[in-house]
């Protein structure tokens with residue numbers, strides 16, 4: 001068994017930042033990651049990092065834009081912390097050597113982004129995430145932080161008291177991709193999940209194949225609630241054939257969207273009379289699909305994004321990467337023709353419920369980055385606001401796990417006296433595991449009380465049995481079949497436009513996937529680099545996560561941010577200024593709600609009509 005003070009699961013922007021912070025606070029910290037750090041999905045981030053750096057801008061404007069962008073579902077203490085800390089944390093990256101793009105006078109450049117009232121997005125060409133990862137990984141190497149890469153974390157080693165708020169997390173169980181061994185990692189002070197997004201729950205996504213919601217699912221099964229999972233961001237400019245992202249930086253630099261009739265529809269059809277292409281992402285994604293649905297799409301599928309008028313020099317200086325992506329994945333030369341784009345799943349606003357210090361309701365269990373929900377993005381994330389979240393809240397989680405006092409959090413977690421119980425919504429099927437054989441792997445599943453070491457050892461044994469069970473089966477269903485069915489259902493029915501009937505259909509299909517998973521088998525008999533086995537385990541996680549997204553989408557009968565419902569096309573502030581929480585209770589999802597916090601340090605953010 002390996003042992004450290006703090007174990008960080010994941011080596012993307014959030015995980016690296018958390019590990020550096022824990023190390024600076026004097027902790028023996030280790031990173032466990034299924035990918036080598038610089039292969040993490042943060043490397044795909046293109047557009048930039050929002051931080052109020054310039055004269056004329058300030059953190060209060062950033063906080064206001066973020067609250068408005070969130071459609072008033074962001075929690076003000078988290079939003080204000082993000083906006084206040086982003087400038088210093090961004091400049092720290094610069095001091096560590098991040099090669100930000102610069103103006104003639106040497107200041108770092110900032111560009112306009114959707115929903116921002118000031119050009120606040122700091123960038124390094126159109127490869128911001130790539131440079132961010134390399135800059136922070138250098139700091140990890142410099143500090144001698146131990147990295148276990150190509151170790152796949154399967155479960156958390158959590159105690160199993162009845163109430164999740166009474167449980168504690170003592171480590172993780174991981175599968176060594178190179179050798180096939182399953183081992184325990186004991187964490188004396190804390191486990192920080194920084195496992196990224198769950199984009200692979202959808203068929204058309206900008207996310208990498210590694211984005212399988214593992215952290216979400218592990219925390220969920222250990223009793224930490226998932227928050228606001230219904231809020232999925234669909235980015236307006238993904239390439240139709242692959243889902244590869246064309247950065248918002250293109251529109252930030254002046255790129256224009258046209259329909260098949262050559263109309264600049266964001267203005268000409270009145271979707272966003274002030275901001276046009278730079279309206280918030282949810283607004284632009286709905287506008288594009290409305291154009292397609294009303295017959296003004298190109299090839300009945302997409303619209304055009306044109307950047308030719310920006311000129312070759314500016315494009316090569318600021319958007320060169322975009323030219324390569326359009327050419328390589330769509331065969332289009334962005335210097336001489338417009339690029340085809342359509343909405344694609346891009347980001348999960350929801351995630352593991354945490355407070356401002358990154359803590360979940362399970363003692364010793366933290367989460368940061370896209371897998372967490374603190375909540376700064378509420379119903380809709382503004383472009384450029386995820387990367388500052390990684391560095392601001394990754395740092396806070398690392399420091400707190402290492403024992404630093406960051407003050408009493410204002411955001412509460414877990415089941416408590418401030419939550420509203422139960423939902424009236426009729427569910428089409430029994431969600432969760434209830435009634436099924438769950439021996440292929442659940443946590444929080446009873447068992448004898450033990451000390452920390454004993455808890456980790458017991459979880460290791462369960463995980464070894466689980467791997468053996470999957471490997472020993474000779475036939476059954478392959479994970480790829482189940483995963484594709486799940487992804488199709490989510491893309492068909494829990495997409496930009498949602499109907500009650502569609503979401504219910506998705507829930508029925510997810511239930512079928514769960515039942516089929518009872519007979520899943522691993523075809524590859526090898527113990528080394530067995531991606532078949534790893535993806536089989538990931539598929540189980542995707543089923544759990546997809547179900548929470550669909551359940552959230554069904555119970556929230558209003559239209560807010562990225563969540564649009566055909567039968568409920570208005571925002572219902574009287575009823576729905578609250579977060580949806582779903583927690584796993586003995587194999588059954590419990591749904592409850594916690595009020596959103598609109599009171600900031602000096603002002604209350606009054607919900608207003610959101611127009612751009």
Ligand SMILES: Cc1cc2nc3c(=O)[nH]c(=O)nc-3n(C[C@H](O)[C@H](O)[C@H](O)COP(=O)(O)OP(=O)(O)OC[C@H]3O[C@@H](n4cnc5c(N)ncnc54)[C@H](O)[C@@H]3O)c2cc1C
Pocket residue numbers: 009010011012013014015032033034035036037040041042043044045046047048049050128129151152153154194195196197206207208210211214215245346347368369370371383384385386387388390
């Ligand atoms: C194409 C694209 C472009 C984007 N551009 C921007 C942008 O310009 N600005 C912005 O603000 N946001 C952007 N975003 C969003 C932002 O990049 C992501 O939300 C963010 O990078 C996620 O970082 P993370 O550290 O949370 O996760 P990731 O970078 O995805 O890292 C997750 C880590 O967890 C590890 N991991 C996962 N599961 C396991 C497991 N079971 N066991 C062990 N390790 C595991 C992985 O190996 C990886 O190291 C973009 C997103 C996409 C998809």
